[in-house]
Amino acid sequence: MHQPTPAALLSAALAAAARGWHVHPLRPGGKAPALHGEHACPHSGPCAGGHVKWEQRATTDPDRIRAAWTTGPYNVGIATGPSGLVVIDLDVPKQNGKNSSDAPCGATSFSALCERAGQPWPTTYTVRTPSGGMHLYFTVGPGTQLHNSARTLAPYVDTRAWGGNVVAAGSITPQGVYEAINRCPVTELPTWLMRELQRPAPAPVTVAPLIVPGAATRRATVALERETAAVRGTGQGGRNNRLLEGARALGRFVAWGEIPRDVVEEAFQAAGEAAGLAPGECRATIRSALDWSIRTCRPRDAA
Template sequence: MTHEARCALLRAALDAAERGWSVFPLRPGTKRPALHGEDSCPRIGDCAGLHRKWEDRATIDPNRIRRAWGDVPFNVGLATGPSGLVVVDLDVPKTKGSADTPSGVTNFRALCERAGQAVPTTLTVRTASGGQHLYFTAPAGARLGNSAGRLGKRIDTRAWGGYVIAPGSTTPNGPYAVIDPAPVAPLPEWLYALLSPRQAARVVIDPPSARAASRTSRYASTALTAETAAVQHAEEGERNATLLRAARALGRFIAWGDLPRSVVEDALQAAGEWAGLPDAECRTTIRSGLNWSIARNQQRRTA
C-alpha cells in the first residue's frame, strides 16, 4: 500500500476522533480487529492486570492514533457505544439470484412509510458491499445494544458492543465512503421505541410528570403502529414469526401500563388476519407472545 493510502487511513482515524468518535485499528483490508485477543494478552500496558477488548481500548487520543496508524495501513474501526452513536446498517442481499429480493435500504424505507415517518436525513456512508450506514446520536442516558433484523430484513443496528467500519477504510469489496455528509441526526423517537430494551425505555418514561407521560404515550402508540404494519406486510412464511415478535415487543407496554391489552390484541389480531393468518392461529400466537413479554417486564410503579 502506498504512503498516500496509509496517510489517508490515518487521516480518517483522526477525523473520526475529532468528532468525538472512539476508534481502534482493524487488520489491513479487513473488518477484523487488529488488537490481540484474550488468549494472547500480555497483561501489560493497556491490559495491565486485566485484558481489555477493542471497545475498551478504542480511543480519541490523537497521539495514540498516530502511533497506531503511523506505519501500518490499518482500516478504521469505530466503536459505536463509546462514541455515543447508533448506526443503522442497511445490508444488501448476499446473493444475486433474484433481482426482486429487497435490500435493507428498500426495507427501511418501507418501515418508515408504514410507521408514517419520513426517511431520516443524517450522515450516510456507503459500505463496501453496496449497503448503507445511517449514523445517529444515541438518546441521552440510553444504553442501546446491537440488534439483528429487529427492524426488518437486512436491517441491523450497532450501538454498545458493536462497531462499524469508518469511511475511508477499504476492503476487497470496495471502499467505505460518505454519500450524504448531512449532520448526524438524533435517533428518531419512533426508532428508539422499537429498539429500546426495558431499562433504556424506563430512563425516559419513569419520571412522574406530564411531559414524561406524553412521551410515553408517543413511544407506545408509535411502536403499536410500526409493529402492526410489520405484521401486515410480512412475507409469506414469516407471518407467524413476525406476529410473535410484534407481540413480544408490545407486551412490555402492557406491563408498564402504557397500552391496554385489549387494544394491542385487537390491533395485532386485525393485522394478522389482514396478512392472511387464520384467526385462531393469530389469537394463539398473540396470547403466547404477550404473556411471554409481560412476564419478563415489571409493572412500572405509578407516582
C-alpha cells in the same frame, strides 16, 4: 483497486476522532479488529490488570491514534457505544443463488418501515458500503444504552450500538471503499426509531405439539418438531441462520416424499415468527433453504 496509504487512513482515523468518535485499528483491507483478542492477550501494558477489549481501548486521543496508524495501513473502526452512536446498517442480500434477489434490500425495507410509521427518511451523516449498502449514523443521549440488533427492525436492517463496531469512511476492503455520501452533522435518533429499538422482545410462545396431517413418516415428523423447537428457542443474532439450517435439514424428507412441503413451510414460518423474525424474512429463508436442500440431497437409498 487503489490501496489507501497509511497517511490517508491516519487522516480518516483523526477525522472520525475529531467528531468525538472512538476509533480503533482494523486489519489492513479488512473489517476485523487488529487489536489482540482475549486468547492472545499478553496481560501487559493496557491489559496488565486483565484483558481490555477493543471497545474499551478505542480512543479519540490524537497521539494514541498517530502511534497506532503509523505502524501500518489499518482500516478504521468506530466503537459505536462509547461514541454515543447508533448506526443503522442497511445491508444488501448476497447474490449467491437465483433466489437471493427475491429478498428486499435493507434500504427498501427501511423505506417501508418509515412509510408505515408515517415518517420521512431521516437525514443524517451517511456512509455507503462497498456492497452497496448504507450506514446511517445517529446520536443518543448519555443516559440511553442501546445494544446491537439483527433484523429486528426489518429484513436486512441491523443496528450497531454498545458492543458494536462500524467501518469508518475512508477504509477500503477488496470489495471497495467506504465512502461518506452525506457529510451533514449526525442527527439525534428519531423518537419513533428509539421506540422501535426499545420495544421488548416478544414473549416466549408456548406451541402445542406439532401434528402433521397426511402421510408423513414418523422420522420426518420428529425431525420437524425438533428443528422448529430449536428455531423458536434461538435468541437474537442467530435466528435466521438457525431457521436456514432447520429448513435445510427437512428438505430431504420433502424430496423423499416423507412429508408435504407446505406442512414444512407452515411449521417453520410459525417458528420463525415466534422467534421474532419478520414474516417476509421467514418466507424468503424457508423457500431458499428448501429449494437448496431438495436440489442437492442424495437419494434416500444412498443416505
